[in-house]
Amino acid sequence: MQDITSTGIYGTPPAELAEAPAGSIQFSPLIPGSRRLEDQAEGSLTDMVVLAPPGTVERRYTAALALRALAPGGALTILAPKDKGGSRLAKELKAFGCEVGEISRRHYRICSCTRPAELAGIEEALAVGAPRFDDRLGSWTQPGVFSWNRLDPGSDLLGRNLPALSGRGADFGCGIGILSRIILSSPKVSHLAMLDIDRRATEMAARNVEDARAEIRWADLRSGVRVAGLDFVVTNPPFHDGGAEDQNLGQSFIRRAAESLRSGGVLWLVANRHLPYEGVLKPLFKRVTLKAEASGYKVYEAQK
Incomplete structure (x- = not known):
């Protein structure tokens, strides 16, 4: 019994x-x-x-x-x-x-x-x-995960502006793996750490990204997750916590990226146009460049 x-x-x-x-x-x-x-x-x-x-x-x-x-x-x-x-x-x-x-x-x-x-x-x-395959996304997804039933316009803009990256990198807040697949399309990428706070997202990402170079981790970046010496970080950081806007979330992702990158490494970031991330980026990176702006979003490249 x-x-x-x-x-x-x-x-x-x-x-x-x-x-x-x-x-x-x-x-x-x-x-x-x-x-x-x-x-x-x-x-x-x-x-x-x-x-x-x-x-x-x-x-x-x-x-x-x-x-x-x-x-x-x-x-x-x-x-x-x-x-x-x-x-x-x-x-x-x-x-x-x-x-x-x-x-x-x-x-x-x-x-x-x-x-x-x-x-x-x-x-x-x-x-x-339950999890399901979404034909429009070409991916496994699940209700409750970020942008579970549509292509997020910020991620779309960032994905269309990413160069062919190389070396060791990370996708901070990887979601179901939309950006990670674009990153891994470059054969020069040797390793990609995919991190997300949502277990369901990492489970879907594991279905969507079948690549030996990918390491998928269920983790909260705010709690001291250790990744270091990276050549690049790509992120579409969250700015809501429990439904309320919280700009500290995105700012913490930027700080964690700066800590994780080697000197000369690059951060690729997409953010809503109204979010004041420039003030956090400029003290942490020697060069910050606005690479694209459309549909209420902006894409930055920042070099450590």
Whole structure:
């Protein structure tokens, strides 16, 4: 008989709104080292606390995974800001066959329910949120990953302006590998470290980039990931954290690139036109050149 004693948590919900018991297993794909909720045995958890993702498909997929992992009668607490899916949580849980209690606090909707003996609509939600091959992208992708169902215009602009690179380099925030494939089209590239904070992105990148020169790593660049002596870094850095604009994210990518490059190495960066990255680039690089500007984006080449 299976020993059902574990509790789980997905993401980092505000502790004052929903605190998971000490020792809970972290399942967020955005926290490196976390477990895969997809792999958790059905009916193996007693409790689960979920900070729900904002995207509808990803949110329903995550809720379905959480409910599947709970034992019948196990408790689920799931919450989200009202304007980022919270207002729809109760309806979505009821569609899975749950009886839902709901409260509002600090602009969040917090829903609680127990896992019913029989769930409804779980398989459909799991199928819709699962990895799939996108013919338009020519790539494997998954809902929730950055620009999962369209070619990001910033990455497109950067990819069209990249020269044939050479030596050892990195793709910071590689996503599903769109830019990495362009980088690796140059036979002079000897090694490419592909790093992303999203586990799902690295899993899709592993399907999309089948090249012995590529090393794919699930990692948070802000936490001291060590790569050094690089000839080049390519990046389309994020500038949103939890849905809110955070310019410090892109700035931290620039600083990490400067630390990772050898003297004379180059950074290729794309950014939204309104982001003030020049002030961070110029003190760290001896030459900063605007190489392209279109559709609200700008591409820089910066030499260490």
